[in-house]
Amino acid sequence: MKGYIVINKEICKECLLCINFCPKGHIVTTTEYNALSYHPVGIDETKECNGCGICATMCPEVAIEVYRE
Amino acid sequence: MNKVLMSGNHVIGEAAIRAGCRFYAGYPITPQNELTEYMAEHIRHAEGGIFIQSESEVAAINMIAGASAAGLRVMTSSSSPGISLKQEGISSMAACELPGVIVNIMRGGPGLGNIRPSQGDYFQATRGGGHGDYRTIVLAPASGQELSDLTMEGFDLADKYRNPVMILADGMMGQMMEPVLFKKPKPRKYSEKFMLRGAGTGKSKFIHGLILDPIDMEEHNWKLARKYEVITQKEPRFEEHKIEDAKMVIVAYGTAARIAKGAIKRLRAQGVKVGLFRPVTLWPFPELRLRSLSEIVKHYLVFEMSTGQMLEDVRLSLQGYADIKFHGRPGGAVPTPAELANVIAKFYEKID
Amino acid sequence: MVKTVFKRPRSLKENVFHYCPGCGHSIAHRIIAEVIDELDIRGITIGVPPAGCAVLAYNYFDVDMIEALHGRGPAMASAIKRSLPDRVVFSYQGDGDLAAIGIAESFHAANRGENITIIFINNAVYGMTGGQMAPTTMLEQKTTTSPAGRHRTLDGYPVKVSEIFSQLEGVTYLERCMVNSPLNINKTKKAIKKAFQCQLDGFGFSLIEILSPCPTNWKMTAFNSCKWIDEVMSKTFPPGVYKDNIAAAKKSAEGR
Numbered sequence: 001m002k003g004y005i006v007i008n009k010e011i012c013k014e015c016l017l018c019i020n021f022c023p024k025g026h027i028v029t030t031t032e033y034n035a036l037s038y039h040p041v042g043i044d045e046t047k048e049c050n051g052c053g054i055c056a057t058m059c060p061e062v063a064i065e066v067y068r069e
Numbered sequence: 070m071n072k073v074l075m076s077g078n079h080v081i082g083e084a085a086i087r088a089g090c091r092f093y094a095g096y097p098i099t100p101q102n103e104l105t106e107y108m109a110e111h112i113r114h115a116e117g118g119i120f121i122q123s124e125s126e127v128a129a130i131n132m133i134a135g136a137s138a139a140g141l142r143v144m145t146s147s148s149s150p151g152i153s154l155k156q157e158g159i160s161s162m163a164a165c166e167l168p169g170v171i172v173n174i175m176r177g178g179p180g181l182g183n184i185r186p187s188q189g190d191y192f193q194a195t196r197g198g199g200h201g202d203y204r205t206i207v208l209a210p211a212s213g214q215e216l217s218d219l220t221m222e223g224f225d226l227a228d229k230y231r232n233p234v235m236i237l238a239d240g241m242m243g244q245m246m247e248p249v250l251f252k253k254p255k256p257r258k259y260s261e262k263f264m265l266r267g268a269g270t271g272k273s274k275f276i277h278g279l280i281l282d283p284i285d286m287e288e289h290n291w292k293l294a295r296k297y298e299v300i301t302q303k304e305p306r307f308e309e310h311k312i313e314d315a316k317m318v319i320v321a322y323g324t325a326a327r328i329a330k331g332a333i334k335r336l337r338a339q340g341v342k343v344g345l346f347r348p349v350t351l352w353p354f355p356e357l358r359l360r361s362l363s364e365i366v367k368h369y370l371v372f373e374m375s376t377g378q379m380l381e382d383v384r385l386s387l388q389g390y391a392d393i394k395f396h397g398r399p400g401g402a403v404p405t406p407a408e409l410a411n412v413i414a415k416f417y418e419k420i421d
Numbered sequence: 422m423v424k425t426v427f428k429r430p431r432s433l434k435e436n437v438f439h440y441c442p443g444c445g446h447s448i449a450h451r452i453i454a455e456v457i458d459e460l461d462i463r464g465i466t467i468g469v470p471p472a473g474c475a476v477l478a479y480n481y482f483d484v485d486m487i488e489a490l491h492g493r494g495p496a497m498a499s500a501i502k503r504s505l506p507d508r509v510v511f512s513y514q515g516d517g518d519l520a521a522i523g524i525a526e527s528f529h530a531a532n533r534g535e536n537i538t539i540i541f542i543n544n545a546v547y548g549m550t551g552g553q554m555a556p557t558t559m560l561e562q563k564t565t566t567s568p569a570g571r572h573r574t575l576d577g578y579p580v581k582v583s584e585i586f587s588q589l590e591g592v593t594y595l596e597r598c599m600v601n602s603p604l605n606i607n608k609t610k611k612a613i614k615k616a617f618q619c620q621l622d623g624f625g626f627s628l629i630e631i632l633s634p635c636p637t638n639w640k641m642t643a644f645n646s647c648k649w650i651d652e653v654m655s656k657t658f659p660p661g662v663y664k665d666n667i668a669a670a671k672k673s674a675e676g677r
Binding site: 123129132139141265 | 464465485490
Binding site: 003011013014015016017020021036038051052053054056057058060061062064065066067068069 | 422423424425426427428429433437438440441442443444445446447448451602603606607636642643644647
């Protein structure tokens with residue numbers, strides 16, 4: 001099963017819960033900045049997303065949308 | 070319609086229900102328990118009428134705030150110490166522009182005080198007593214009939230200005246029985262847009278007193294102030310009794326005014342030219358009328374069942390244009406008209 | 422064919438939360454909004470935010486809301502529900518709001534069996550005011566007003582709201598949950614849905630206590646806060662259903 005996520009980087013507060021709970025390692029830290037002055041998380045395309053939705057379940061900011069193909 | 074003989078506390082309850090009050094919350098405290106009990110017995114027979122004996126006076130004021138937001142006509146009642154407990158809630162209702170009637174059947178104070186009638190809560194009623202820049206409309210009945218009329222009017226004023234209204238009475242008024250004619254109340258005029266009943270299919274709204282941005286907060290304070298300015302211009306009420314040829318005018322409200330009337334009757338029979346100015350709204354205080362009175366009457370005697378609180382509003386109103394004396398009986402030591410007449414006579418003698 | 426697995430619930434406004442990174446309020450708000458969407462009750466829900474971090478809850482929930490004074494939410498909610506019995510009324514409160522200043526109001530609303538739902542966010546501190554000791558602060562837990570750690574003779578013991586309130590006959594459904602893992606978040610959402618359904622069915626008072634991370638005042642990362650709930654907090658505040666009289670309430674309703 002393949003999935004993909006869309007991260008709203010502007011509202012990410014770098015709590016890193018998504019990274020900690022993602023079973024696939026699909027989400028990683030970045031050195032980018034957003035307007036809230038956090039480093040938003042980003043995607044590692046080499047680690048496949050399966051659309052489980054765990055990241056979005058954990059994300060306090062509702063910053064992640066999850067889709068499954 | 071017939072007059073009924075009813076004790077003061079009951080009159081307030083009956084008038085409230087007739088005026089459409091459908092939510093009452095209160096906690097027992099002497100000398101107003103008869104009002105709480107009357108609401109418990111009677112409001113449930115009115116359609117949609119709700120009574121809750123709350124766990125405290127604090128809970129009661131917050132309950133009526135909720136029911137007021139839901140769109141009901143609401144009332145709570147207590148006596149002095151319990152009214153102290155309600156202050157945060159009253160401030161909040163003023164901030165959120167929620168109508169409601171709060172009845173204070175005053176007793177001796179400060180502190181636990183006693184259960185006798187007094188007028189020690191004038192400052193609390195008219196100068197806050199909650200925090201922040203708000204005002205409470207304060208109505209001071211002086212008879213059984215006024216307990217009914219002013220309670221009914223209280224609901225109208227609360228709705229008209231979206232503000233808490235206080236009925237300030239005392240333990241004597243709460244107990245005394247007089248013939249009362251319950252007048253037909255006016256139909257309620259209160260827009261649904263102020264009510265919180267669920268968003269339905271439209272936009273959600275919220276009612277709040279918290280305004281973190283100081284510019285917004287300032288604007289809100291001035292908005293309230295403008296409202297209070299309108300009330301100050303339009304709503305002062307008073308009674309003038311035998312002042313046309315008076316050399317000295319007693320200024321008193323509520324039970325004190327009743328006693329003063331009895332004293333004046335005795336004194337007039339002896340040729341003493343004394344009259345009474347009775348504020349009916351304590352806020353807004355009828356200061357303009359009192360000030361204009363000072364053009365013809367130069368001597369005033371303020372009589373309160375306290376150590377002197379309305380006295381300050383009389384001084385502010387008269388602005389030094391007239392001589393002001395004071396007689397007070399705090400703590401529930403209520404004088405008879407004869408006793409008061411003797412006191413007034415002594416002050417009168419000293420006038421040149 | 423692409424399927425949406427997760428999107429922002431409709432009953433949650435687009436505003437960015439003012440809550441800290443990793444805060445349990447954010448998660449709780451979202452799952453409540455999801456339940457409101459799923460039960461299709463947005464138009465008839467009235468919420469009462471607390472004084473506390475969630476005082477601005479009305480910026481997030483797209484339902485009618487009215488601010489309550491500190492601790493007085495349950496009194497307001499009781500009155501609103503009695504005035505408008507067909508609406509869904511919930512009070513959302515923190516530790517101080519429900520268990521300190523507001524203990525009388527929450528206790529008596531529960532005791533009266535008011536047909537409302539209380540969402541109780543337990544993070545063992547006072548969040549908004551900067552991390553002071555709460556009634557729910559655990560023994561030896563350091564806070565800004567218990568710098569040496571909560572001490573049983575100086576400060577008393579942590580208040581266990583679920584255990585205490587479940588004793589009240591007026592309570593129909595009471596569950597303690599956690600929002601520190603995907604599994605627990607889903608469980609909490611189910612509990613909230615059950616509580617709102619209990620209210621919709623007119624079965625009486627429900628309370629959901631939610632053990633919630635407060636990384637800022639616990640001085641931990643968000644992930645470690647979630648672990649701390651499992652390893653420490655849930656030992657003092659064991660999760661689970663503390664009261665469930667819904668079946669009995671249903672039976673007596675059918676009997677009529």
